[in-house]
Amino acid sequence: MRAVLALLAGGLFGAGLLVSGMTDTVKVQGFLDIFGAWDATLIFVMGGAILPMLIAWRVAARRETSVLGTPIPSPSAPVLDAHLLGGAALFGFGWALAGLCPGPAMASLSFGGLPGLVFLGAMIAGMLLWTALRGRGTA
């Protein structure tokens, strides 16, 4: 049941990314390019996505567990550190350079061609690089 619902959630997420235009790198770069032909679409996507989640977190706060009985994820401690801000800045650099973030990179895999495959491969390599650095205790 968990897997079936996860499949549906992933599918709806992917369809939403497609419908919203977020698999189009021109739209994403257009939002970040405030010195060019600015495209506000991403604000509407973010706003539209946050609305149901505002309700969902309120509902979740009144429940002990999820419907399937798994615990509701607890909030992270409100601590800002160099990992969070430095990692996010590095992510923003790559996001702007290609116009893809992890969700759309997967959602567009079927029509993204060779560049889409290279992006996803490099992204996975970046994730494994962090796992290796952390495992060695150097980070």
Add this chain to the structure above:
Amino acid sequence: MMEPSWIAGLIGGLMIGCAAAGFLLLNGRVMGASGLLSGIVDGTGRANLGERLAFVTGLIGIPAFLTLGGGANTNITGNLLIVAVAGLAVGLGTSVANGCTSGHGVCGISRFSLRGIAATLAFVGAGVVTLAVARHALGVV
């Protein structure tokens, strides 16, 4: 020309938010694309691997099915060096920061999470600076 794009953005955004809301309330999981994927590839998500694989299958498969007729395009640059550098930065950055646009952005902001809001400001800010330099100063993207 701009207006339909905003409406499509809002409708698609609501779909994304409903997916995240369902994943939270039914499965008890935060819908973060980078974390769900990295848990598969680095083995840290072994405990709920089936759920992760199912999510990624839907995320890749449903858009693939919907675009069978063609017409979808990422319009991504064909410069594979830029694409590889960007992908590496996105993978490493989201792993170090423990989240991306969906986890920190959508799920974090809606929870009024300080970390989610700060991370979102940092990646949007870095993105704006990157495009200003790479596009308007250097002309590489």
